[in-house]
Amino acid sequence: MRQQAAEPAVVPATSAPARPAPVPPEQERNGRSAPLPPRLPDGTRGIPPRGPGPRAGSLRPDSDSDHDPDHDLASAVEAVLDGYLTLRREEAARISDRFTADIADRLIDLVRRGGKRLRPAFLWWGWRTGGGRPGDGDAEAVLHAAAALELVQACALVHDDLMDGSPLRRGAPAAHVALAGLHRAAGLDGDPAAFGASAALLAGDLALVWADDLWDEASPSPEARRRTRPVWRAMRTEMVAGQYLDLHGQASGAPSPSSALRVARLKSGLYTVERPLHLGAALADAGPRTTAALRRAGRCAGIAFQLRDDLLGVFGDPDRTGKPAGEDVRRGKPTYLMAVALRLARGRGRRAARDLLDRALGDPVLSAGELERIRAALTDLGARAAVERHIAELTDGALAALEELGGPAGPDGSPARRLAALVRTALGDAAGSRRALHAPTR
The missing domain is CATH 1.10.600 (Farnesyl Diphosphate Synthase)
Structure with a gap:
């Protein structure tokens, strides 16, 4: 990116x-x-007092670290x-x-x-x-x-x-x-x-x-441990639950868009964005309003992050993503992208496209040529564009939540504005992430 x-x-x-x-x-x-x-004696973590000159390893702004x-x-x-x-x-x-x-x-x-x-x-x-x-x-x-x-x-x-x-x-x-x-x-x-x-x-x-x-x-501190431990516990359990629902979805057949979104949130969205933001807020002892806004931003951004990853799983360049293209299709992954495509194919009476997707989903020996036909079908049906639109809507929702905290329209360098920039980068607004996707097949 x-x-x-x-x-x-x-x-x-x-x-x-x-x-x-x-x-x-x-x-x-x-x-x-x-x-x-x-x-320290009160149980908090402390940075020793600084002597003359910068202290090596200090995180203070005036440090030479x-x-x-x-x-x-x-x-x-x-x-x-x-x-x-x-x-x-x-x-x-x-x-x-x-x-x-x-x-x-x-x-x-x-x-x-x-x-x-x-x-x-x-x-x-x-x-x-x-x-x-x-x-x-x-x-x-x-x-x-x-x-x-x-x-x-x-x-x-x-x-x-x-x-x-x-x-x-x-x-x-x-x-x-x-x-x-x-x-x-x-x-x-x-x-x-x-x-x-x-x-x-x-x-x-x-x-x-x-x-x-x-x-x-x-x-x-003990207080920070008390605030954060429930969030840490929930995050780990959610991650395992999402992994199991993903596994169950592969075994149970064609996914629905709603179930695919639920898996996306549990398996990746929560522990990638929402829970890290929640943990950060808890460590800072942020107020309820700030915590709620951060969680809303994280919920939207986390799902969008997984949907972007779903697109990369099919259309991604392996040299940039570090993993083979089409693996989600070969493994029968119940992704939102595939769920939307199957719904569109059924709703529009596109029997040939539906049969193509049904045959490909879970085919472990899917060839490169067949993957190209899958990409063409996903593009022609409008599934790829629909996922891109949903990513954009979720990104807007995340940025709107951060707007309440002073970003992205806040002062330059403010934490909320820096966080908004991180959201944009993670969700693929940067040109480098766009280049990781193959151009739409026509």
């Missing part, structure tokens, strides 16, 4: 080796490991993840070198290899819009809470790829595929695919364990 200078940083992370080296002491002094601030999250959130989150994953890898190595090499390192590589760090960005800007300030003693703890969302995302990706049989993730073999390859290369006994699936399940579980650990350690 193209990133404007005034917008929050949501660029992909730099690739890192699968077996991370310990962070050098001089790098730690420069803030790269982003240690969690110690708890390279990781001021208001200006480069991605780097600030990377610093937290680097330090945390290095520590967790050291713990894993004390348990078992084999476990570390096969599972922990593979998970660490996935986390470090990519993603736009959108979920941490939404949590951060929800916190900022709710009244949080970068110079506060809580800011570094909030960054750690934001980074925990990346580990929840890693869990979801590993399990989702396993359930869908997806071969690629972020331009590399998915965890279950790589682990099956490890089995073959080592000449182990048994079925490589079954081994890969079981090992990937454990890698996803490990990601969720580490996410919970980081979240529990990150809460800046």
Whole structure:
């Protein structure tokens, strides 16, 4: 996605080796490991008083740190993840070198290899819009809470790829595929695919364990833990429920648009946008009006985000998306795009188009040529345009909710305005995201 200078940083992370080296002491002094601030006697997280000159790793605006999250959130989150994953890898190595090499390192590589760090960005800007300030003693703890969302995302990706049989993730073999390859290369006994699936399940579980650990350690105060824990619990349960309904939808046949939207909200929209914003507001102890507006914005933006992903799943360029085009169709995914297309085909008496879509949905050997015919049908029926319109309506709804908080028409640089810019970027208004979609087939 193209990133404007005034917008929050949501660029992909730099690739890192699968077996991370310990962070050098001089790098730690420069803030790269982003240690969690110690708890003070009252239970809060505190930033020690500054001595003469800038304090390394400080998030204060007058600091010389390279990781001021208001200006480069991605780097600030990377610093937290680097330090945390290095520590967790050291713990894993004390348990078992084999476990570390096969599972922990593979998970660490996935986390470090990519993603736009959108979920941490939404949590951060929800916190900022709710009244949080970068110079506060809580800011570094909030960054750690934001980074925990990346580990929840890693869990979801590993399990989702396993359930869908997806071969690629972020331009590399998915965890279950790589682990099956490890089995073959080592000449182990048994079925490589079954081994890969079981090992990937454990890698996803490990990601969720580490996410919970980081979240529990990150809460800046007992009061913040009390406010945020119900939201954190709800988010994880919603994510699993959405995943199951997606699985059930694939097995139960043609989806309806309403059921597809429900799955989109539960499986992705809530934990991608709405709950991160809700968590940020809770960490900031935002008032009911601010929290409600942030949640409305997140609800609209979260569903729109998933609908954009549905479009990329069919029309996306694999070189840009990092996953094969057409996988949603081959797996029989009950997406809103396909549900709308089938409804339009039935309503207009387009029997040939309906039969084409019915045959393709769930066909694991769908060819590139057949995918092109699916793209043409989706475009000709108006399904692609209908989804684009719904994305635009949802985007307008998200921005209208933020308007109540002073964005997008607020002062330049205000948190609400920066959050509105993040919403636009995430939902594909940037030209870079548009280029990831193939031109409509005529």
